[in-house]
Amino acid sequence: MxxxxxxxxxxxxxxxxxxxxxxxxxxxxxxxxxVESVRQLDDTSTHWIVSIAGVTREFDADVSDQVPDDHVAWRSTTAEVHHRGRVDFRPVSADRTRVDLTIEWEPEGFVEKAGAALQLDDAQVKRDLHRFKEFIEERRAETGAWRGEVHGAQETAPGGTGLPGTATTGTAGTVNPPMSEGVVGSDPDLRA
Known part of the structure; x- marks a missing residue:
């Protein structure tokens, strides 16, 4: 369930x-x-290591649908872990944004099922979204950007052909001009 x-x-x-x-x-x-780590494998693929209540899981996930300034949706591709989600962004005003997050997964084992039954997962996701709010408001600027689009796991970008790997606006993991060039995680303020 x-x-x-x-x-x-x-x-x-x-x-x-x-x-x-x-x-x-x-x-x-x-x-x-x-979330212990997320490694960007390519424009639409990531590898996750998560540890919740002493249970560590690794899985791969793909971005399944993405439209700049609107939403990002993803799903796990690892058979043992069933996880998917979507985050939507809506302007409230010129300098304020509503962020709506939905995550769905299949709890495994007693600890995960108990956490779901007690709604501990709900509280954790709400705290994480609050930490995202604190993170971005403190910085006042993003650490990077990827402006391509993905529809049904096919990447498209303005000026591109719509075929995977043909984005002309940059690639995930790099900062698009006119920002300075750099790899995701290369920001010294983000290093652990």
Whole structure:
């Protein structure tokens, strides 16, 4: 039986800043408790290591749908872990954004099932989204950006052909011009 958790918050940054920060998956351990690491494998693929209540899991996930300044959706591709989610970004004003997060997964084992039954997962996701709010509001700027689009796991970008690997706006894991060039996680303020 799957568990679905929803959370929302408003952040005091423009929608582009909030969205761009969310595309920097390798920064997730800085505001998501239990996420030990996220490694960007390519524009749409990531490898996760999470540890919750003493249970460590590793899985791969792909971005399944992504539209700049609107939403990012993902799903696990590892058979043993069933996980998917979506985050939506809506401008409240020029400098304020509503962030709506939905995560669905299949709890395994006694600890995860007990956590889901007691709604501990709900509280954790809400705390993580609050930490995202604190993280981006303190910085006032994203640590990087990826402005490509993904529809049904096919990457498209303005000026591109719509085929995977043909994005002209940059690649996930790099900072797009006019920002300085760098790899996700290369920001010295984000190093552990």
């Amino acid at each position: 799957s568990t679905t958790v929803t959370a929302d918050t408003e952040v005091d940054v423009p929608v582009r800043t909030a969205y761009d920060q969310w595309t920097q998956f390798e920064s997730f351990p800085h505001f998501m408790n239990g």
